[in-house]
Amino acid sequence: MSESKGSAELLIEGVGKRFGDVVALDRVSLRVAKGELLTILGPSGSGKTTLLKVVAGFETPDGGSVKVGGAEITSLPPAKRDIGMVFQNYALFPHLTVKANVAFPLEMRNVGRAEIEKRVSEALAMVELAGYEARLPRQLSGGQQQRVALARAIVFNPRLLLLDEPFGALDRKLRETMQLEVRRLQRRLGLTTIFITHDQEEALVLSDRIAVMNKGAIQQVATTTEIYEHPANDFVADFVGESNIFHGTVSAPGTVALDGGGSVKVTSDKPVGTKVGVLMRPERFGATGANLFAGEVIESVYLGTSFKLRLALEGSRELLVRQPARGTLPAAGSRATVGIEPDAIHVF
Amino acid sequence: MFSSRNGFWPALPALVLLFAFFLFPVVRMLGFSVEGGTFDWYAKALGQGLYIRVLWNTFEIALLVTLFCLLLGYPLGFLMATTTPGWATLGFIFVLLPLWTSVLVRTYAWMVLLGRNGVFNRLLVEYGITSDPIPMLHNFTGVLIGMVHVLLPYMVLPIYGAVRKVDPAIPAAAAGLGASSWRIFWRIWLPLTLNGVFAGCVLVFILSLGFYITPALLGGGRVIMIAVLIEQQVREALNWPFAAALSAVLLVATFLVYTIAQRFSQPEPAR
Numbered sequence: 001m002s003e004s005k006g007s008a009e010l011l012i013e014g015v016g017k018r019f020g021d022v023v024a025l026d027r028v029s030l031r032v033a034k035g036e037l038l039t040i041l042g043p044s045g046s047g048k049t050t051l052l053k054v055v056a057g058f059e060t061p062d063g064g065s066v067k068v069g070g071a072e073i074t075s076l077p078p079a080k081r082d083i084g085m086v087f088q089n090y091a092l093f094p095h096l097t098v099k100a101n102v103a104f105p106l107e108m109r110n111v112g113r114a115e116i117e118k119r120v121s122e123a124l125a126m127v128e129l130a131g132y133e134a135r136l137p138r139q140l141s142g143g144q145q146q147r148v149a150l151a152r153a154i155v156f157n158p159r160l161l162l163l164d165e166p167f168g169a170l171d172r173k174l175r176e177t178m179q180l181e182v183r184r185l186q187r188r189l190g191l192t193t194i195f196i197t198h199d200q201e202e203a204l205v206l207s208d209r210i211a212v213m214n215k216g217a218i219q220q221v222a223t224t225t226e227i228y229e230h231p232a233n234d235f236v237a238d239f240v241g242e243s244n245i246f247h248g249t250v251s252a253p254g255t256v257a258l259d260g261g262g263s264v265k266v267t268s269d270k271p272v273g274t275k276v277g278v279l280m281r282p283e284r285f286g287a288t289g290a291n292l293f294a295g296e297v298i299e300s301v302y303l304g305t306s307f308k309l310r311l312a313l314e315g316s317r318e319l320l321v322r323q324p325a326r327g328t329l330p331a332a333g334s335r336a337t338v339g340i341e342p343d344a345i346h347v348f
Numbered sequence: 349m350f351s352s353r354n355g356f357w358p359a360l361p362a363l364v365l366l367f368a369f370f371l372f373p374v375v376r377m378l379g380f381s382v383e384g385g386t387f388d389w390y391a392k393a394l395g396q397g398l399y400i401r402v403l404w405n406t407f408e409i410a411l412l413v414t415l416f417c418l419l420l421g422y423p424l425g426f427l428m429a430t431t432t433p434g435w436a437t438l439g440f441i442f443v444l445l446p447l448w449t450s451v452l453v454r455t456y457a458w459m460v461l462l463g464r465n466g467v468f469n470r471l472l473v474e475y476g477i478t479s480d481p482i483p484m485l486h487n488f489t490g491v492l493i494g495m496v497h498v499l500l501p502y503m504v505l506p507i508y509g510a511v512r513k514v515d516p517a518i519p520a521a522a523a524g525l526g527a528s529s530w531r532i533f534w535r536i537w538l539p540l541t542l543n544g545v546f547a548g549c550v551l552v553f554i555l556s557l558g559f560y561i562t563p564a565l566l567g568g569g570r571v572i573m574i575a576v577l578i579e580q581q582v583r584e585a586l587n588w589p590f591a592a593a594l595s596a597v598l599l600v601a602t603f604l605v606y607t608i609a610q611r612f613s614q615p616e617p618a619r
Contacts, residue, residue, distance in 0.1 A: 056524055078523040085524045091517035095539045104535075108526035152525065 007192045008069030008159045009034045010055065015064035017050055017216075024050040026216040027064065032160075035190040037183070038221075039203040042213035043239070048196050051213070052162055055194065057081050068159050079108075084153030085162040089169070090145045092137040098124070098148050099133035105156040123155040126185060143174045150182065154189060161186065161193040167202070179205050200240045204228065212236045228281075230346055237279045237348070244280040244319055249273060256347065260315035264291045264340075268347035279346040282308070282322040289339025293319055297330050311336060374599075380592035389593035399577070403597065406574040409488075409563070410556035413495045417503040417552045418545065420496070425507030425544075426537070447501040455565045458494045459485060462566070486568030494566040499555055503548035510544025511537070550609040554602050574598050 010032040017025040024047045032038045040048040053059035055066055057078035065074045073081055084105075093101050102123055106116045124130050127147035137145055146166060153161060163182070167175045183206055186193050197203055203210050204224050211221040212235070220232040231237035237245050250270050251257040256278055258264065270276055283306075285293075295311035298318075307329055311319040321338050330336050381389055393399050428439035446454060461467045462484040469481035484490050514537070522532045538545075560575040567576065574594060581591035 058520055058524075078520070079526050079528060081524075082526070083524060085521070087517045087521055089515065089517060091515065091521035093518060093522070093536060104522070104527070105525035108528075108531065156526070 006157050007034055007190050010160055010192055011067040013065050015054055015061045017061050023216045028218055030211060032192055034192050036208045037186050037193040039195045039207040039210045040213055041197060041200060041203040041210050043198055046213040047216035048213050052164055052196055056083055056085050056162055082158050083160045084158035086149045086153050086166045088165050090149040092145055092148055094137050098135050101148055102152045102155050119155055123151040127151045142170055161191045163195045165196055234277055242282045242320055246278045249275055260317050265342045266345045266347050267342045277348045280340055282320045284344035285321045285338040285340050289341045292337055292339045294337040297332050297334050297336050300330050300332055302329050377592045378596055380589050381596050383589045389590045393593045393597050402572050402574055402577050410553050412492055413556045414549050414553045416496045417500050421500055421503030422507055425504040426511050429508045429511035443501050443504050451498055451561050455494055455562045462490050486570050488571055490566040491563045491571045494562040498562055499552045502551040506544040506547035510541035514540045557602055558598060
């Protein structure tokens with residue numbers, strides 16, 4: 001096998017996959033630019049792992065194509081794809097030392113001894129594991145095993161790097177460190193990377209762009225801010241971040257009549273009569289605003305930097321509000337009024 | 349030895365049984381072999397060419413049986429561990445059913461199949477593949493075929509267990525990193541299932557060393573393994589001391605094999 005040509009663009013076009021009656025992938029199309037880190041975010045069963053397996057070659061799609069750097073790889077076996085992958089549970093070779101693990105992909109490519117030595121040292125230095133060459137995987141902590149898996153996946157200059165929920169087993173602090181480290185390494189090497197996660201916070205920290213998946217279909221592909229501020233539909237709005245989602249109809253320019261009664265002023269220019277969704281992020285509420293909501297506090301939590309309130313509105317609707325922790329925490333059972341400006345409301 | 353007092357009493361019946369019907373007879377047998385305070389019988393067993401030949405024969409057959417069981421058993425155990433549950437169940441039925449059938453019945457079945465006018469030879473002659481029947485019974489070949497068949501499950505099951513224990517993501521990772529199926533087998537599967545291979549080989553080899561029924565029937569007196577020799581000494585020659593000495597030799601040989609295998613059964617990591 002020849003040496004890898006390095007990072008490249010990934011193009012997925014109309015890829016479908018069924019398992020019996022279950023549609024795992026519903027004609028998915030996606031483009032990941034060279035050097036970009038794209039996160040596929042979705043709940044379990046959304047098809048994100050199947051998509052990754054199709055890209056890695058462990059699953060053959062029923063239709064559609066996968067191209068890397070312009071070349072079709074849809075029916076190529078995994079061994080010929082030059083794709084580095086980090087598995088959920090690392091999948092290190094338990095009987096091989098750290099060094100032998102990292103050297104493995106180079107040996108498979110018949111790289112010379114001296115060159116292997118050099119590149120393994122470089123890769124281990126990059127993940128800050130120099131000096132651990134002779135250890136066995138079981139003698140390492142979870143975070144260190146993770147780094148070995150990462151070194152092994154990048155040592156052969158793969159065309160793509162795939163990461164399948166790699167930090168699931170790590171504790172929160174280590175997870176955050178590893179997230180930043182992966183991001184730094186990915187930028188430095190200019191690696192085209194797909195990162196899979198069900199954790200929306202992780203997706204926001206890491207990504208250039210996020211593709212939100214549900215039920216085998218991509219719901220929206222956009223930058224992190226776009227996904228958060230301007231979600232395309234209910235699912236995205238609900239899955240990413242905390243949200244208040246209402247439905248209604250545009251009753252006049254800049255006004256939406258909500259289905260449960262009442263109306264809100266918005267900045268949207270959707271034509272009158274359009275059925276729309278209205279998203280209000282909890283942290284965008286203040287004490288006053290062009291739109292006021294009054295209700296009974298049914299839950300109030302002190303979270304250090306903020307208060308988290310749940311208000312019962314008329315028409316058995318609820319509103320989630322986060323406010324900076326100042327003054328006294330409104331007690332449950334008391335009445336409260338909050339406001340939000342039209343430009344803080346997203347209409348979709 | 350018995351660190352837990354509570355553990356001793358429930359085990360007592362089994363211990364008594366072991367002592368009365370295993371340890372005592374073994375010691376008694378060893379006593380036979382040195383009757384009259386002499387090691388003459390051992391000198392005969394280990395000094396005379398004929399008996400050394402038998403001993404060598406036994407080891408050779410045991411080794412070959414182990415080898416063939418491994419060659420047949422590894423692919424089968426591997427397939428059973430990696431196929432769909434339905435096929436795995438079918439595999440288990442085919443592996444276990446013979447194991448639950450009497451060795452005697454299976455050996456007689458082989459006699460019917462392998463004989464001069466047996467099923468195999470008739471087919472071979474009828475279809476003109478050979479002009480004369482191939483001798484497959486009452487010789488080395490027959491013993492080998494019968495023993496491999498009888499002992500195959502002991503190889504398949506440990507290998508199946510070892511393959512099942514490997515996380516399927518590990519060979520998948522190797523493939524993703526550029527390894528061909530061949531290299532995945534040599535670099536990943538084999539080292540990770542070596543414990544199962546060792547366990548299967550030791551089981552089959554040790555069982556082969558002391559095997560009696562199959563070599564006695566399929567060997568027809570012409571292939572003498574040590575267990576057959578011992579039986580002859582007990583039943584026909586009525587030479588109990590010599591039979592005891594031969595048994596002791598078999599016991600020591602078995603124990604040696606087991607000890608050596610134990611040392612190797614925890615393979616050191618590569619490099």
